[in-house]
Amino acid sequence: MFHAASSPVTSPRSPLGEKDQHHRPQDRQSKRRDAFFDNAKYLAIVLVAVAHSWEPLKGDSRVLQAAYMVVYAFHMPAFIVISGFFSRGFDASPGKLGRLVTGIAVPYVVFETAYSLFKRYVDDSPGQELSLLDPYYLTWFLVALFIWRLTTPLWKTVRHPLPVALGVAALASVSPDIGDDLDLQRVLQFLPFFVLGLCLRPEHFRLVRRRSVRIAAVPVFAVALAFAWWAVPRMNGAWFYHRDAAQEMGAPWWAGPVMQLALFGCSLVLTACFFSWVPGRTLWCTALGAGTLYGYLLHGFLLKGADYRGWFDQAWLHRPLGEIAVSAAVAVAVTLLCTPPVQRVFRFVMEPRMEWxxxxxxxxxxxxxxxxxxxxxxxxxxxxxx
CATH class of the missing domain: 1.20.5 (Single alpha-helices involved in coiled-coils or other helix-helix interfaces)
Structure with missing residues (x-):
């Protein structure tokens, strides 16, 4: 999800967490950036925020539930693949470890605390515990990214990293004893997408951006929406969250590896189709790709605040026009949260200077x-x- 330095989807031409780009002259930085990745990050963060706004509304609409299912199948995989791609240069050197701490660990501590206190006082939930071992809402991704990044040197030495990562994810899907600490189920079940990103090269992204792929993506998404509409009353949508083992969802143990592999394939196809539609030229929103971490972490306060106050309970919001209005409003809000003024205000939290x-x-x-x-x-x- 994010600013060039510490976003879940990293800044083009720079591994995630390398915030030194922010301190270089703007002209040099712009020359080193790839508009495609900034555009992809911006579009993905909009999809993330809009999908989050659908959660309290989708129960009344089978169409919205189907769209929610399709979006959830690829928006986080797309983020994770790009994060892995720009993590290839991580070598656990002191400088990069320091930037990993300041760019990922520190924001996690701050926002995990902030979200827990926000729920306790705004939602009037005095029982809400403050625990850094139990990521709340959006912060699980920072934990996952920190762990994935630390393991990058290991995956770079393994002969066949992607099959090994898929094996790890499959084992996690049948291991309910892993528990909820640090959201390790998500960390392990989403791991193959990060490892895939580590294995990719620039030509692979150029491959999916061909005109033939863009055209093929239209029927692929149409079929995905139709299948999702059919699957809504027949399938447990929790599979797309990758946060529980099969047994915890009332399924037999063997369903875990089967669904893990099936969803990996489906997510990969939809992610490739999404990338094929991402413009490669500089657009008005390209610069916002450098601030997606801000949009990711801050939009949750808006949505959770609205949910705690019961704003989503209004009947008109559960009709098609209301759902469209909410989607548009959230898209605008997350766009504003990615802008430079917001980055300047919250940079001390997102990108603290901690040379000391x-x-x-x-x-x-x-x-x-x-x-x-x-x-x-x-x-x-x-x-x-x-």
Whole structure:
């Protein structure tokens, strides 16, 4: 989900968490960015927010439930694939570990605390516990991203990483004893998409953006919507959340691996179709792709606040025009939350500068000493010549 540095879908040309881009001149940064990935991040975060707004409304509409099911099949996989793609350069060096802490761990602690307190006081829920081990609402993704990023060097050394990741996800789907700590079920069941991103190369994204794929994506999405409409009363939608084992959903254990593989295939096809429709040129919304972490983490307060106050209970919102109005309003709201003014206000939380918390990298110190020595030699040379 996000700003170039710490967004769930990372900034083009930079691995997730490398916030040094923000401090480079704007012209250099724009040259290094790929408009396709910024556009994809922006469109995906809009889908995430809109789908979240459908949750309290979809019970009255089979069509909306079908659309919700289709969107949930690919919006998070798309984020995760891009996150994995831009995580290929993570090597667990001190500098990158530090940026992982400031770009992912610190926002997690802040927003996990903020969301828990928000529910306790706005929803009048004094029993709401504050626990960093039990991610609330949106914050599970930050936990997952932190764990996936830390394991990146391991996946880069495995001979066949994607089959191994699929095996891990399948085992998780039949292991209810994993529990809810750190939302590990989601971490493990969504893992194959991250590992797939690590395995991809730029030409793979160019492959799905061909005209033939864009055309084929139309009937694919049409079939997906029709199937979802048929499946609404027949299928447990919780499968798309990947947060429970099969047994916890009342299914036999063998359904876990079967659904895991089936959903991975379906999500992969829909994600490829989504990417095929993402424009590759610079648009008015391209710059907003650098602020998707802000939109992701902040829009939850708007939706949860509306839900806690009962605003979604109004009858007219449960009619087609009301559902469209809510979708449009949320799309506008999350767009505004990705803008530079919002980024400037919340940057101290999303991208804190914490040099005081980390040791200086030995290689960096050596380079600085070398540069200082060169300057000193140049200064002495100038004095001698004078």
């Amino acid at each position: 918390a980390f040791k200086r990298d030995a290689a960096e110190l050596a380079r600085e000493r070398e540069k200082a020595g060169e300057r000193e030699r140049e200064r002495r040379g100038e004095k001698v010549s004078a």
